[in-house]
Amino acid sequence: MKIIKQELQFEESLKQRLEFICEFAKVTPEFINGSIRKIENTNLSYIEPHRVIAKDTTFLVFNYSNDVYISNLVQKIRLSELEEYLKKI
Secondary structure, rough: EEEEEOOOOOOHHHHHHHHHHHHHHOOOOOEEEEEEEOOOOOOOOEEEEEEEEEEEEEEOOOOOOEEEEEEEOOOOOEEEHHHHHHOOO
16 A cells, blocks of 8 residues: 655645734744645545644644634634634643
8 A cells, every 4th residue: 555645835825824923923833734645546535734833832724724723623713813812822
């Protein structure tokens, strides 16, 4: 079984929005690109979300989405609420 990994690039407008939010919250973010993982000769694939690390917390984001997931895909907040969340922690 062979797993094929293709790196995804951040959507430019999403990355800019995240940078602005972090700048207003006085936080320096680290951006890590997500990827698509496919199992060769099957129709199975997994989209690994982009990661934004700020204040020792990992946030997961997907291109073309307005949601930000905190640490895992269970707890989410709106992108517009991220600045307040960063100021609280």
